Amino acid sequence: MEISLEFSGGAELLFDNNKKHDVILPDQKEKWNIKNLLVWMKDNMLRERPELFLQGETVRPGILVLVNDADWELVGELEYEIQSKDRIVFISTLHGG
Template structure:
């Protein structure tokens, strides 16, 4: 089955939400079905299996990555609002795709490519 390998970096305090790990090497399915993942039952019962392109499939994008991180990497699943709101990250989190602001890359619709690096940086700090 088709998969894709990406690196996710967390900084600025984001790593505290993800088991104090700043780097995550992920193998994700190359295609996903939004009706059984993002718009499916919450929380999902298991990680989605890699699938071939077909009816109802979408190429893995940042929207799927945000969803996947929320359900399978976030340490405190009882408080997902610390990381995301709806399909996107909460305000105050800067997202870079291969060192470029995600706004220039299409934000949630950016289709992930092999060996992409996605960085999540919290810009909110207590004081």
């Protein structure tokens, strides 16, 4: 399944400093949701300091997640069933000073 992942607000620094990644998720028995996408991202994409992106099984507070331009809270958060061609955006609102 092909999806687009985008990062901004500094989150891209944890993913090879690339803001956009077109990825193909491997086939699996269970349907893809954001919860198992985050595990896949940690294992396959996250290059450094996972603690700045993940906290437990979800994203850290301060990281906004949009699914097709809608707040993930409106579509089911971790349980949202990912569809082919979805665009998932992670925006860090945390800034050092």
